[in-house]
Amino acid sequence: MIQRERNLTWHASKVDRKEREERNGHGSCVIWFTGLSGSGKSTLAFALERELFDRGIFSYVLDGDNVRHGLNGDLGFSEADRKENLRRIAEMSRLFTDAGMIVLSAFISPHAQDREMVRNIVGPEQFAEVYVKCSLEECEKRDPKGLYVKARKGEIPEFTGISAPYDIPVEPEMVIDTEHTSLQESVDQLIQFLIQKGFAGRTYKD
Ligand SMILES: Nc1ncnc2c1ncn2[C@@H]1O[C@H](COP(=O)(O)OS(=O)(=O)O)[C@@H](OP(=O)(O)O)[C@H]1O
Numbered sequence: 001m002i003q004r005e006r007n008l009t010w011h012a013s014k015v016d017r018k019e020r021e022e023r024n025g026h027g028s029c030v031i032w033f034t035g036l037s038g039s040g041k042s043t044l045a046f047a048l049e050r051e052l053f054d055r056g057i058f059s060y061v062l063d064g065d066n067v068r069h070g071l072n073g074d075l076g077f078s079e080a081d082r083k084e085n086l087r088r089i090a091e092m093s094r095l096f097t098d099a100g101m102i103v104l105s106a107f108i109s110p111h112a113q114d115r116e117m118v119r120n121i122v123g124p125e126q127f128a129e130v131y132v133k134c135s136l137e138e139c140e141k142r143d144p145k146g147l148y149v150k151a152r153k154g155e156i157p158e159f160t161g162i163s164a165p166y167d168i169p170v171e172p173e174m175v176i177d178t179e180h181t182s183l184q185e186s187v188d189q190l191i192q193f194l195i196q197k198g199f200a201g202r203t204y205k206d
């Protein structure tokens, strides 16, 4: 990040967090899905978003492929670019939580150090890391976008799991093993987690 000398003043909102939560009927937080390409991050995030929407909870998915088309279209997959990608997304996730949303962020986020940075930007009390666990063998078998085939041929440099590292989360708030858990079961587990943590709020109908 380029640091420039600037004359900036922070303007505080006249609507505080509690007021937003009371009106929305639920809290806000970031659920951060991390895992290999093809592990199921997007599938899970969008299924959870659907479920939350149907229950009247404000939620929005930030997804690797989508964000890299727009906001982060200038970034590649070097370690420095991945870090900057995640820093911007963390800042954006934080703004979305200020606005009262439950943010579902789905990014490979392969480096433990970068995930720690993200947690600190968002604020640990409203951040939950979800490790979307799936073996490399299974991800390669699924290969929903044909990227592993290309990576094995050397056509995609620095491909996570093949030619770039992935640090397995050590103490995530939750692990979802998509090789052994159905999509519906996983969504149910995530909903229960949100209720238990008090984020899903009083509008949740069960
Ligand atoms: N080299 C390389 N390594 C990993 N992934 C690659 C690469 N090149 C392109 N892609 C595609 O980009 C998606 C991952 O973007 P992310 O923003 O989630 O990556 S990161 O968190 O910055 O590491 C990833 O999406 P998912 O498959 O949904 O994970 C791929 O579609």
Ligand SMILES: Nc1ncnc2c1ncn2[C@@H]1O[C@H](COP(=O)(O)OP(=O)(O)O)[C@@H](O)[C@H]1O
Pocket: 035, 036, 037, 038, 039, 040, 041, 042, 043, 044, 106, 142, 144, 177, 178, 179, 181, 182, 183, 186
């Ligand atoms: N239990 C499961 N949970 C999530 N995805 C699953 C599961 N079982 C199989 N899949 C499949 O695995 C693939 C995961 O792709 P995707 O969600 O794009 O992963 P990622 O976003 O991690 O790259 C999809 O084709 C999905 O249908």
